Amino acid sequence: MLIENSQIPLQTTTLSSMEPKKTGKISHLETKDPGILQKLIAMGILPGMTVTLLRRSPSYLFEMDQTRYAVDREIANHIYVKY
Amino acid sequence: MKLPLSCPEGKCCRGKKGCTPGKGLPKVILIGSPNVGKSSLFNALSGSYTLVSNYPGTSVEISRGKGRIGEREYEIIDTPGMYSLLPVSEEERVSQLLLFNEKPLVYLHVVDARNLKRMLSFTLQLHEAGLPLILVLNMMDEAKERGIKIDIDELSRSLGIPVVGTISSEGKGIEELKVTISEFIPGDNTQRIDHGTEIEPYLTEIEILLESVEEAGISKRALSLLLLQGDTTALEYVLNADKASWNKNEGSKKNYEEIRKLTEAASKTTEVPFSYLLTLKRQERVNGIVERVMEMPDRRETNSEETGIIRAQENTGKKEDYTCVLQEKTKSEKQREKAGKREERKTQTRNIEFSDKIDSILVHPVLGIPVLFLVLYFGLYLFVGVFAAGTLVDFLENTIFGGYINPLVTAKFISLVPYPALQDLFVGEYGVFTQAVTYAIALILPIVGAFFLVFSIIEDTGYLPRLSLLLDGMFKKIGLSGRAVIPMVLGFGCSTMATMVTRTLETKRERLIASILLALAIPCSAQLGVILSILSGSPKGLLVWSCVVGLEFVLIGYLASKVLPGEAPTFILEMPPLRRPRLSNILAKTYSRMHWYFLEVLPLFVVASIIIWIGRLTGIFALALKIMEYPTVWIGLPPDAAEIFLFGFFRRDFGAAGLYGMNDSELLTGVQLVVAAVTLTLFMPCIAQFMMTIKERGLKTALLISGFVFPFAFLTGFVVNNLLKLLGVSL
Numbered sequence: 001m002l003i004e005n006s007q008i009p010l011q012t013t014t015l016s017s018m019e020p021k022k023t024g025k026i027s028h029l030e031t032k033d034p035g036i037l038q039k040l041i042a043m044g045i046l047p048g049m050t051v052t053l054l055r056r057s058p059s060y061l062f063e064m065d066q067t068r069y070a071v072d073r074e075i076a077n078h079i080y081v082k083y
Numbered sequence: 084m085k086l087p088l089s090c091p092e093g094k095c096c097r098g099k100k101g102c103t104p105g106k107g108l109p110k111v112i113l114i115g116s117p118n119v120g121k122s123s124l125f126n127a128l129s130g131s132y133t134l135v136s137n138y139p140g141t142s143v144e145i146s147r148g149k150g151r152i153g154e155r156e157y158e159i160i161d162t163p164g165m166y167s168l169l170p171v172s173e174e175e176r177v178s179q180l181l182l183f184n185e186k187p188l189v190y191l192h193v194v195d196a197r198n199l200k201r202m203l204s205f206t207l208q209l210h211e212a213g214l215p216l217i218l219v220l221n222m223m224d225e226a227k228e229r230g231i232k233i234d235i236d237e238l239s240r241s242l243g244i245p246v247v248g249t250i251s252s253e254g255k256g257i258e259e260l261k262v263t264i265s266e267f268i269p270g271d272n273t274q275r276i277d278h279g280t281e282i283e284p285y286l287t288e289i290e291i292l293l294e295s296v297e298e299a300g301i302s303k304r305a306l307s308l309l310l311l312q313g314d315t316t317a318l319e320y321v322l323n324a325d326k327a328s329w330n331k332n333e334g335s336k337k338n339y340e341e342i343r344k345l346t347e348a349a350s351k352t353t354e355v356p357f358s359y360l361l362t363l364k365r366q367e368r369v370n371g372i373v374e375r376v377m378e379m380p381d382r383r384e385t386n387s388e389e390t391g392i393i394r395a396q397e398n399t400g401k402k403e404d405y406t407c408v409l410q411e412k413t414k415s416e417k418q419r420e421k422a423g424k425r426e427e428r429k430t431q432t433r434n435i436e437f438s439d440k441i442d443s444i445l446v447h448p449v450l451g452i453p454v455l456f457l458v459l460y461f462g463l464y465l466f467v468g469v470f471a472a473g474t475l476v477d478f479l480e481n482t483i484f485g486g487y488i489n490p491l492v493t494a495k496f497i498s499l500v501p502y503p504a505l506q507d508l509f510v511g512e513y514g515v516f517t518q519a520v521t522y523a524i525a526l527i528l529p530i531v532g533a534f535f536l537v538f539s540i541i542e543d544t545g546y547l548p549r550l551s552l553l554l555d556g557m558f559k560k561i562g563l564s565g566r567a568v569i570p571m572v573l574g575f576g577c578s579t580m581a582t583m584v585t586r587t588l589e590t591k592r593e594r595l596i597a598s599i600l601l602a603l604a605i606p607c608s609a610q611l612g613v614i615l616s617i618l619s620g621s622p623k624g625l626l627v628w629s630c631v632v633g634l635e636f637v638l639i640g641y642l643a644s645k646v647l648p649g650e651a652p653t654f655i656l657e658m659p660p661l662r663r664p665r666l667s668n669i670l671a672k673t674y675s676r677m678h679w680y681f682l683e684v685l686p687l688f689v690v691a692s693i694i695i696w697i698g699r700l701t702g703i704f705a706l707a708l709k710i711m712e713y714p715t716v717w718i719g720l721p722p723d724a725a726e727i728f729l730f731g732f733f734r735r736d737f738g739a740a741g742l743y744g745m746n747d748s749e750l751l752t753g754v755q756l757v758v759a760a761v762t763l764t765l766f767m768p769c770i771a772q773f774m775m776t777i778k779e780r781g782l783k784t785a786l787l788i789s790g791f792v793f794p795f796a797f798l799t800g801f802v803v804n805n806l807l808k809l810l811g812v813s814l
Contacts, residue, residue, distance in 0.1 A: 031355045039655055041362045042166040044201030048366070058448040059555045059565065059654065066197035066229060068658035070552040070565070075655050 011083065015053065015060060016076035023052040024083025036078050043069070051081060108149065108158040110187035111264060114178060114209070116202060117164025118659050119195045120221040123251040125161035128152075128261070145181060152261045157188070168208045168305065169314055169358055172589050176316050182214070183299050183306075183320050189215045189267050191260075196226035196233060196248065199377055203369040204362065210244060211276055212305030215269040218246045219260060224253070225660070228435070232378040241372045252665075275304075278364070282357060285311055285349040292338050292345075296324045311346055312358040318343070438661045445549040445661075455550065462537040463575065463611070469619060471533035472612030479525035489517055508696045519692040523681075526743070530612035532677055534576040539672040543664035547572065548656055555654045561637060562596045562644025564589070564652035570597055574605035577680055579772040581605070582779055592649035598780050599643055602772065603792050604636035606764045614760045617746045624757045624814040631761050631803055691730075691770075704729075718762060718800035719808070720755050727763060753814030754807050762800035765792065 012027050026049045031037050040046075045064065054061040054068070060076045062069055071079075111128070113121045129148030146161040162181055163174040170179045192209055194202035199220070209216055220226075220233065239246040245263050249256030278286065289307035299306055299320065309317035322339050353360065444450050493510040500506060510517050541547065547569050555565030563571075566588055574581035578601045585597040606614065618625040644651075698704030711725035727741040742759055745751055751759065776785040807814070 029359070031359060034356055036653060037356060037359060038169065039171050039653075041359060042169065042171050043655065043657070044166070044198075044204065044366075046362065046366050048370070049200075055443075055446065058446065058451070059552050061446065061552060061658065065200050066226075066231075067195075067201065068660075070548070070555070070654065070656045070658050072555055072559070072564070072654040074651075074653050 012080055013083075014077050015051070015062065015071075015079040015081050016056075016073050018053045018081055018083065020053050020056050022083050023050060024081040025050055027080045027082040029080065030078040033078065036075060040075070040078065045069070045079065051079075053081075108156050110158045110160060110185065111150075111189055111191060112160040112162065112181070112185060112187045113191050113193055114162050114165060114182075115193035115219075116166050116195070116205070118657060119164075119193050119202075120251045121161055121164070121193045122146075124191070124193055124219065124221065124249065124257075124260075125159055127251055127254055127257045128157075129159040145177065153265045155265065157264070160185075160187070165205075167205050167362075168212065168301075168309060169312055170316060173586055179316050180320070182212075182301055183316075185300050187215070188269065189217055189264060191217050191219050191264075193219045193221050196220040196223050197229060197231060199233065200369060200373045203372060204365050206242065206244075207365055207368060208305075210242065211302075213302035214300070215267070216244045217260075217263055217267060218242065218244055220246065220248045221251050223248045223256070224250045230380040234376040234378075238372070238376040241375065278308075278361065281353060281360070282311065282349075285345060288345060289342055292342050293321065295338065296321055299324065308361070310342055311349055312356070312361070313346060313350060442549070442661055445546065446552050448553070451549075451553045455553070458541065458546070462541065463534075464615060466537055467530060467533045467608060467612055468615030471529045472616040473619065475529040475533075476526055476612070476616070479529060480521065484521045484525045489521060492516055504700065507699075508693070511696075514696075515689055515692045519689050526613070527609050528677075528681075531576065531608050531680055532673065534608035534612070535673045535676040535680075536669070538573065538576055539669045539676070540664050541572075542672070543662065543668050545659045545661045548658050551654075551656055552658070559651065559654075560644070561600075561640025562647065562652070563593055563640065564654040566652075566654060566656060567593060567597050570601065571605060574601045574607065575611060576608045576676075578602070578605055578607045579769070579775045580676070580679070582772055582775040586779065588652075590649060590652055592647050593652045595647065595780065595784065596640060596643045598776055598784070599788055599791070600636060600640055602776065602788050603639055603765055603795070604632055606632070607769075610764060613743045614764065617743060617756065618760060621753055621756070621814050623812075624753055624760075627757050627803070627807070627812075627814065628760050628764070631799065632764050635765060635799060714797045718758055718797055719804035720759055720800075721750065723750065724755075724759055727759065728766065754804065754812070757807070757814055758800050758804045761803050762796050765796035765799055 018024065026045065026047050028047050029037060029040055029045075049064050052063045054063055060071045060073065062071070113125055115121055125146060125148065129150040144163070148159045148161075150157050150159045160181075162178040165175045165178040168179065168182070170176045190209060192206050194206070206216070206218055218238070220235065223233075226233065233248070235246050235248055245267065247256060247260045247263050249260055251257070277283065286304065286307050289310055290303050293303050293307060296303075296306075306317055306321070310321065318339075321342065350357065445454060489510075496510045496516075497506055500509075507514065509515050512518070550572070551565035551568040553565075554568050558565055558567055567585075569587070570581045570584040573584055581601050582598055585594045585601070588594045588597055614628065615625070618628055695704060698707065707729060708725050711729050712722040715725040715728060716722055724745065727745065730741045742763060745759075746756065773785060773789060776788060780788075
């Protein structure tokens, strides 16, 4: 996906398939699993937030608004990031 | 977990259970997400001490204290962490129920100043629920360190509530907060927010249905909103409250049913859950406010525009970008004035970089493991096992108690009390003084103290959440998430305490597996210390013991995760920054944990001594020993060793102490020692842990766990003994 006036192509992937050290914006959350969705929104992991993926193993570690979160693959699959 | 609070001038309940200091006074309730400093604010306001940790979810219970602000006294209440009005975990429900039931003078919503954008949403929820509210921006120092500026006055105007900035760890801003509390005037400043055409009609309908329900702590509208989002606690609350006010089940049930139907119908109208819609809308408002009041050096977006750094360079690390922004800013501003500040910030940036480097080693999938082993080796083995359980215990037990105190007390007692039965009770072989008090002070105190000291240091640095991250993948194999690392590590100190902390785990299934493993395979520090010091003379024996116990842990966890129904756990954890541990914090924590432990342990030691004394007088003890001899002999131990297991019923570490005694008198061979150590480690939990398991998991589950653990421990002992014999191993 390309956006005009920008040399940088934007793509949307899940957090789990994002490249490490990249920064992007959360575009949306997967809403099929109410339990996980509830957890994410309670912790303030919401569309529009800027995230930086710090590491992918042993688990996913990302930074968002001055706080770091550790999540497993299952949760990372529920977060879609545009970058 | 909390320290018992000192009662005011002996007026209240003199240390009795359920003592609630400050009852009846105006209440100040602290509320907020985990790990934002509620507990340290509580300590600052109330002058009493709860555990302050650098990991989320330490306060699993509500703490109450009393504090003086100006001329008035207040009841200060600390609550377990909570992210939003809609709870996800059990600990959050505790806080949510408190909101329903309490009507305090004021709530202090404590937030991490750095994360205003994420935390203001809850402030808005609380405000909308009509609660009397003061917003406390804590950790202002850490925000400043990151170059964040917050316009507190503007924030206060935007929200329509008082806002105070604090640094609770240093006691800064506490006075201002106290003044704000004392000047607080509860007024009706509830903001009514329009939730849009999708939600409003349902909201109004539920509000009408709720009319008969007694006024709750939060507004009816907020309660309706929770019901609409399918919150079970709110539904239960309404059911109970309705029952109470009507005293007749029929009418209330009808209301309740109607609400249930309504929420169900409502949830079908939109594709995504209501909670998601509401949160997104709320976040929009938050973003608007944050934009006005908060200024932060945006490391990426502004960066690439202003300084022309292209995205590709971000790969070199974001911290460098950060420095660039700072330099860029200082150039454009008055150079001389800012030069000093720039230096300061540079140092701070360097500090952050340094801690980032350590951080990346701690959680590195390969490098992290040797670090963990180093921590275990130095902290657990050398300090707790060899130094505390070996050297220190030896000195205290044999030299101080064995050499001086016990002979003196025994002689004095015998000369004063000429009755043999009483002599036996107090200074006999299993006497209250010669055994219970001696073991408690000379054996348990140094070992448990050493463990809690190590644990407090580790905890204060923020290593535990890193360990959770590191081990999450492995823990998933035994049906637990990385979160369970915290209770498991704590279990090496006191399994009873750890069983209580399993409450922070998210699913029932995880809590059950954690409880089983704590009962079975995690030895507490008292046991561990004794076992390590006994087996330290035999490295092979130690290896066999740790392999067997480790294998049991993995095997039982794996089987439990296969057998028990329910979904696999998911892992999500906030990672607090690494912090340099503070000595005062460590000492206070160690002290407070030991205090808790001693209040619980010493009475049980005494009770156990008395029970054994009665048992010996009546002959029941001899009979029980005879019965215990069968499984003991069966696993290849001398019949005398039955005593160890009988003690084990009363307290795990008590049993360990018995083993210590037998080893001292060289009654056991190398193989027997290992078999005894294995069986004892896996053996029935101590009485205190059993009671805690009943409290947390229910009687049936606790009985089932014990019914499994008891025979299984002996079975393992049997297998290990025969295997070692078969292989001809001598240890």
